[in-house]
Amino acid sequence: MAEIGASVVASTYAHSWIFDAFDPYDPFESTARAYTELFTVRDEPAKEEFLVRMIRGFGIDGIIFHNSRTCPNCTNSQYGMPSRLTEKTGVPHLIIDGDLNDLRCFSQEQTLTNLEAFMELLEQKQQNKRRAPRCKIETSANEPPSFAYPLNTA
Structure with missing residues (x-):
């Protein structure tokens, strides 16, 4: 990916094999719980x-x-x-x-x-x-201008 100027910042694949819910003191119940939380089975x-x-x-x-x-x-x-x-x-x-x-x-x-x-x-x-314009100025007859910044929709 570096060859084309890209970076991978997140992945669901790695999360598919992390068992946060696993408890070694309660292996059977927590294994079942862990497997239901995996991304791939959602x-x-x-x-x-x-x-x-x-x-x-x-x-x-x-x-x-x-x-x-x-x-x-x-x-x-x-x-x-x-x-x-x-x-x-x-x-x-x-x-x-x-x-x-x-x-x-x-x-x-x-x-x-x-x-x-x-x-x-x-x-x-x-x-x-x-x-694209960075901000727009909103004005009203009775108030000083205020700046409204567009929200990142992504």
């Missing part, structure tokens, strides 16, 4: 809510989804989630095809081409942001 609305919090909390400019061909439970690009997140947050997304086990499902050249195009899209979006 329903779509819970995943979406979590991702929106990550997007806004980290100030993410773009979302990359990995479409794992042989692991549909770890593939969050199904059921329209990427489009819904882009619609809710204004943050564009990219879906990369691949697999964790079968290299035949992955093309390095195609992935790099898609990433480069996605980075161009993000750069254009940043340039448009810089050209």
